[in-house]
Amino acid sequence: PVTQGPVWKALSPQQDQTMFEERHLRYISPLGKGNFGSVELCRYDPLGDNTGELVAVKKLQPNNQSTQEDFQKEVNTLSALHCDYIVKFKGVCYSMGRLSMSLVMEYLPYGSLIGYLENNRHNVNTRRMLLFASQICKGMEYLQTLRYVHRDLAARNVLVASEVLVKIADFGLTKIIPFDKDYYWVTQPGESPIFWYAPECINESRFSSKSDVWSFGVVLHELFSYCNMKCNPKRLYMQEIGHTVQGPSISMHLANILKSNWRLPAPPDCPPQVYGLMKQCWTYNYNERPCFYSLGNQIETILQDDRE
């Protein structure tokens, strides 16, 4: 007799942990809004007795930028990532009425790194910043091994899970590098965070893990500036470019000052070794930039030295 292979039993909604039924998803409060859509704090409470868990639910804001298809790609991306330093995917919720889908993720109570550092700058010391930096580095190293390019690494997209743990969030712009190349060429650059972009992203829309390394250098700058609005990257670049420059020519001016080797200045009281790391990330030629593995080791070394 022909032996039957394993018969995959279709999971029922209750058994499938990644299916969230809308009727049990209790809205609590808004967490954030942007051109990406909106993120809300909800409690998933199937027992109806408030013992359910808190979750962060991202709803798609159907507008010209992000389409249902992009959102589906974001869901697929996040559901494939399993790393302590990347926000956890929990599932999806289909609201049948509106035929729309929401992305359900773990809820990180401390919010984005920007708000956290602004509100806690007095009790976050160099060691803690380096701990956060090494966690972001490990998350990015994990992404790189899966051939993902984040393309929007910035302090606003890093969330604080606890006093000693941060996680990378928001994979709305993440792309997978095709198997036969080591970069991703973007055709439709939408709202671009150009002040976190490497030169090759500005000039050729060429994205790779090495351009994520450049953005990591800008995140280090934000970290060691305590995400202070007065010296955030956009402000510092615009001071150098000149506030009279407007619109599309900003990226040309930005590309020029980077070409002439101007870089963001060291944040106040920034340890020289840390500024040295930033400068490595901002090497003009992407082939000469360090990889996340090397950056992680250098951060560990600075943490060791700091301990002695």
Ligand SMILES: Cc1cnc(Nc2cc(F)c(C3CCN(C)CC3)c(F)c2)nc1Nc1ccc(F)c(N2CCCS2(=O)=O)c1
């Ligand atoms: C997945 C996830 C898990 N936990 C959390 N916790 C969280 C907890 C919080 F108290 C806050 C704030 C803290 C400050 N007060 C005033 C309001 C609530 C908060 F903003 C977030 N947020 C998540 N996502 C999320 C939320 C909101 C977002 F704007 C963005 N994004 C931003 C750029 C693209 S983005 O979509 O990544 C992601």
